[in-house]
Amino acid sequence: MASLKEIQEYVIELFDTQNFEKQPSMLYTPVQYTMSLGGKRLRPMLLMLATDMFGFDYKQTDNAAIAIELAHNFTLLHDDIMDESPLRRGKPTVYQKFGTDKAILSGDVMLAKAYEYLLKCDAKKNQQLVKTLNSVLIQVMEGQAYDMDFEQRNDVTQKEYITMISLKTSVLLAAALKMGAILADARAEDMNALSEFGLFLGIAFQLQDDILDCWSDLNEFGKVVGSDVVDNKKTILFLTAVEKANDTDATELTNWYLEKTNDFQKKKQRVIELFEKYNVKSDVEQLINNYTNKALESLDKIGVSEDKKENLRQLAKSLINRKK
């Protein structure tokens, strides 16, 4: 069995040496730009950690790992257009750098390329892999639609929010793990427990992202701090704050989120002050702990020896304590 660090280095190297550049360059230059921006490479990591846990050689899963990273980056590329995000990983987003049209088309081709890489995997596992990726991608898109819908709504519940982030984030993490398990010929019950681990981990991961949006350093975070607030994203912080606040503060918070203001510095400052007044950060941290524990309980159910689960356990903990 490999160490977490070995697999991490292998994944980084894998993407550092890929070249997606080809003709027409109008289409593929933005793909290469996106794929070379780095990032955590979390989904390929999860895929390889899963195969390794079940005793399969993770170095045989390059195509599936590239497929899931392409699929993930496709969603980011299109989301950044819809969310008008200027920065991703500290660099201009594709639509900012190349324009909306090229961002749409390059995103499309990344999705198609994801299937192409997946179709290069073991023919016997092809169908199951494609089905897995495809069905979660539909869920991710549904999650993005709910996310956009919530920006317009004023009655979003915490439960709805958790469902939305499960769709938008968790299912793809779960799919990465499941695809690793498929490639490793894992038993169905182990595959299910591992997917469950991914789902809970994904929720914890996204809640941590919500915290980082408000309290982190731009240079470390790579995205604009407070952009969820500016974009009226009713994250868990907002929903918890509105629930805990007195009537005056709840009304003020709700009003800030009614429309997009140009004075976003003031908005960010005041909203975060209110978040801090009601100490919502520690509530959310508690929630993150709960979901992390659920994830680890799911990991416990998998029928391999405990030492083999150590890498995923360690990764889960590091994700929850991350600064970017």
Added chain:
Amino acid sequence: MASLKEIQEYVIELFDTQNFEKQPSMLYTPVQYTMSLGGKRLRPMLLMLATDMFGFDYKQTDNAAIAIELAHNFTLLHDDIMDESPLRRGKPTVYQKFGTDKAILSGDVMLAKAYEYLLKCDAKKNQQLVKTLNSVLIQVMEGQAYDMDFEQRNDVTQKEYITMISLKTSVLLAAALKMGAILADARAEDMNALSEFGLFLGIAFQLQDDILDCWSDLNEFGKVVGSDVVDNKKTILFLTAVEKANDTDATELTNWYLEKTNDFQKKKQRVIELFEKYNVKSDVEQLINNYTNKALESLDKIGVSEDKKENLRQLAKSLINRKK
């Protein structure tokens, strides 16, 4: 064997009775809107005509037929954003009606749904079907990139143009036929000849589209007449005209295509006048005839009796003589 009319009616009925509406409606209402706009349903028709020609029951191919129509409509939806097309089939395009963000996301989900429908087909043929669709979708996207690139360039050749429309249009028609052949267990050599038929037919079809853009009736055509001219699309008409024109007229034509003008009525009128001065329509009609003949020669090579090819032959001829 069924008649062309029977299969046509079956296809129309198939799409008239599909309902793509589900939650979240923000995502699926535009899908239903697009899929219910009608259109020729040419790709499902070709798929079913191919299965029928090889003696397989075309009524067993609904999922593949829906898949290819979804995939085609996904490309239209995103292309309409990039080309800023206001009308499609006589109705507002999705991005005009629902906004760019929803048009991007609904297009994405149509593509993913296309794979979903395809994955419902016979498991043994799954991989071949998905590979076929996926590889041509990448080509279609490359074709769209070249199309956008050509708008900026002033040295596009006829050969480059034919390559671009092959990618953007023909390969998907060829894939529809090939998928029908795959489902019907056709022999590899017949599959190849049929794909070739689709490729040549697609070129003839697109050249006819170029003619219709300039000389057709809005109510019949369903798109804005002359929009290729307004959008500086260097279609075969433009390329032929520039080649045939004297220096003064060639310069004038080239100048009209240098930038987008607001006085597009004058531009359309003057450009079409120049097309007519050099009689380019009849040149292009000759080219269409050549490609149609090549298509029919490819059809000849297929190892089924001549009467079984009659439907595809008839369809090919009707497409070339169409008014919309």
